[in-house]
Amino acid sequence: MKTRLNCPCGEHISAPDEAQLIALTQDHLAEKHPGHDYTPDEILFIAY
Structure with missing residues (x-):
């Protein structure tokens, strides 16, 4: 399960x-x- 994401803005x-x-x-x-x-799928793609 992915629960973290770093936005390019920091x-x-x-x-x-x-x-x-x-x-x-x-x-x-x-x-x-x-x-x-x-989309949710796009968000999860860049999440970890």
Whole structure:
């Protein structure tokens, strides 16, 4: 299970499970990178 992700902007995102990691990443993208939308599969692809 992937629970961490490093955004290229330097933000480190971590969560207890993949579903929450996806939600937190989508929230980060909406707030800091408007217009950069990624699917759950794309988010998990760059997560570890």
